[in-house]
Amino acid sequence: xxxxxxxxxxxxxxxxxxxxxxxxxxxxxxxxxxxxxxxxxxxxxxxxxxxxxxxxxxxxxxxxxxxxxxxxxxxxxxxxxxxxxxxxxxx
Amino acid sequence: xxxxxxxxxxxxxxxxxxxxxxxxxxxxxxxxxxxxxxxxxxxxxxxxxxxxxxxxxxxxxxxxxxxxxxxxxxxxxxxxxxxxxxxxxxxxxxxxxxxxxxxxxxxxxxxxxxxxxxxxxxxxxxxxxxxxxxxxxxxxxxxxxxxxxxxxxxxxxxxxxxxxxxxxxxxxxxxxxxxxxxxxxxxxxxxxxxxxxxxxxxxxxxxxxxxxxxxxxxxxxxxxxxxxxxxxxxxxxxxxxxxxxxxxxxxxxxxxxxxxxxxxxxxxxxxxxxxxxxxxxxxxxxxxxxxxxxxxxxxxxxxxxxxxxxxxxxxxxxxxxxxxxxxxxxxxxxxxxxxxxxxxxxxxxxxxxxxxxxxxxxxxxxxxxxxxxxxxxxxxxxxxxxxxxxxxxxxxxxxxxxxxxxxxxxxx
Numbered sequence: 001x002x003x004x005x006x007x008x009x010x011x012x013x014x015x016x017x018x019x020x021x022x023x024x025x026x027x028x029x030x031x032x033x034x035x036x037x038x039x040x041x042x043x044x045x046x047x048x049x050x051x052x053x054x055x056x057x058x059x060x061x062x063x064x065x066x067x068x069x070x071x072x073x074x075x076x077x078x079x080x081x082x083x084x085x086x087x088x089x090x091x
Numbered sequence: 092x093x094x095x096x097x098x099x100x101x102x103x104x105x106x107x108x109x110x111x112x113x114x115x116x117x118x119x120x121x122x123x124x125x126x127x128x129x130x131x132x133x134x135x136x137x138x139x140x141x142x143x144x145x146x147x148x149x150x151x152x153x154x155x156x157x158x159x160x161x162x163x164x165x166x167x168x169x170x171x172x173x174x175x176x177x178x179x180x181x182x183x184x185x186x187x188x189x190x191x192x193x194x195x196x197x198x199x200x201x202x203x204x205x206x207x208x209x210x211x212x213x214x215x216x217x218x219x220x221x222x223x224x225x226x227x228x229x230x231x232x233x234x235x236x237x238x239x240x241x242x243x244x245x246x247x248x249x250x251x252x253x254x255x256x257x258x259x260x261x262x263x264x265x266x267x268x269x270x271x272x273x274x275x276x277x278x279x280x281x282x283x284x285x286x287x288x289x290x291x292x293x294x295x296x297x298x299x300x301x302x303x304x305x306x307x308x309x310x311x312x313x314x315x316x317x318x319x320x321x322x323x324x325x326x327x328x329x330x331x332x333x334x335x336x337x338x339x340x341x342x343x344x345x346x347x348x349x350x351x352x353x354x355x356x357x358x359x360x361x362x363x364x365x366x367x368x369x370x371x372x373x374x375x376x377x378x379x380x381x382x383x384x385x386x387x388x389x390x391x392x393x394x395x396x397x398x399x400x401x402x403x404x405x406x407x408x409x410x411x412x413x414x415x416x417x418x419x420x421x422x423x424x425x426x427x428x429x430x431x432x433x434x435x436x437x438x439x440x441x442x443x444x445x446x447x448x449x450x451x452x453x454x455x456x457x458x459x460x461x462x463x464x465x466x467x468x469x470x471x472x473x474x475x476x477x478x479x480x481x482x483x484x485x486x487x488x489x490x491x492x493x494x495x496x497x498x499x500x501x502x503x
Binding site: 068087 | 114115117118119121223271275277278282285286329378380
């Protein structure tokens with residue numbers, strides 16, 4: 001069950017420049033674990049030392065911030081898009 | 092080497108070459124401009140500032156726009172610091188000041204950050220400015236791009252107030268109305284910023300852009316006679332400017348531009364309908380994003396990037412983060428207008444509302460120097476004022492009709 005993960009510019013050197021990569025998993029957490037297996041380096045950048053998502057990392061499943069769903073437990077299915085987006089300032 | 096040493100990560104302290112990026116390569120944390128404070132101390136004094144132009148560029152030596160080349164400017168900054176005696180009397184504060192940011196060139200404090208962003212972008216080879224905006228930033232980026240002769244793309248939520256759309260359109264940017272809320276517009280722009288080599292004011296050039304906010308606090312100190320106030324009340328959207336006011340205070344003290352003394356308390360103001368930071372402050376929990384529902388659209392950021400830092404600074408300085416209802420926002424706009432002659436937009440209503448709420452709750456003895464930052468003009472959000480004509484009385488053109496309309500004036 002591959003989902004498409006959109007990689008933000010600052011992290012693309014982990015994916016050899018690819019902006020979209022396909023990764024398996026049934027939940028957001030699983031996809032991120034598999035992403036780490038495939039492209040080491042993601043985990044330390046998006047999780048804090050306690051193993052929680054860093055506060056300034058936003059992850060969207062399709063159009064919805066996963067914090068409005070079940071966080072890392074949020075289920076994903078083939079064809080879903082996940083976006084990793086760093087927090088930005090207001091305007 | 093100039094005065095900008097590097098971009099430093101607020102989280103892991105890694106340092107990077109100054110460039111158009113806002114995220115740490117190693118930990119994803121936000122990047123800050125780091126200066127060579129030895130160089131700043133050698134070059135910036137009260138006298139050098141006072142001899143500068145009557146705009147925020149008198150603080151150029153404390154900003155990341157290096158060199159002495161010609162600037163793109165509309166005369167932003169050096170807005171009045173008004174001793175608010177009538178509002179102060181209502182609230183029991185004898186040393187209340189309003190920093191009136193409504194008189195900036197596009198009528199909000201955003202002109203401070205945008206003028207720094209545009210000048211930095213131009214000096215660093217960009218030909219296109221862009222931004223995601225709740226309105227005020229759109230006005231400002233469009234105006235300064237026109238002034239600089241740069242191409243401009245402005246992304247706004249499609250339901251933005253008509254007045255803010257018009258006051259952006261007039262500068263002829265490429266105006267993109269996105270069917271989504273501000274957080275969604277921001278996300279789109281973050282993704283676009285990876286593909287297009289444009290200067291997105293609040294995204295990839297954010298570290299430089301955000302530095303412009305510091306000038307509000309520099310000015311406040313200078314206008315108080317190189318003295319820091321006891322407390323500052325600041326509206327919070329992403330929390331970006333709140334953090335920069337703290338940095339400005341640290342720099343003023345470090346460079347000995349102000350007398351050492353008590354550190355000001357920094358207090359934040361949010362609308363109850365979008366109060367993720369105020370809620371987290373009260374509960375002592377991490378900031379959780381919310382879906383905004385408030386008339387204070389310029390503060391309607393449900394996912395505030397700097398929320399965590401705002402809470403740390405409020406706690407560290409003895410400030411608080413408080414919120415007010417929609418009704419209190421409107422009442423406070425009218426209170427400020429009726430007592431001080433300053434017409435603020437909804438964000439100003441939030442700030443004055445929180446000031447009033449705290450004053451009524453007995454936060455101050457009465458003689459503290461309290462400054463409220465009123466960051467945008469009321470013309471931007473006239474829709475929220477109920478029954479705009481209720482002070483009007485229509486009469487026939489005769490003295491009798493006038494006296495009938497105002498029986499209270501009759502002398503008998």
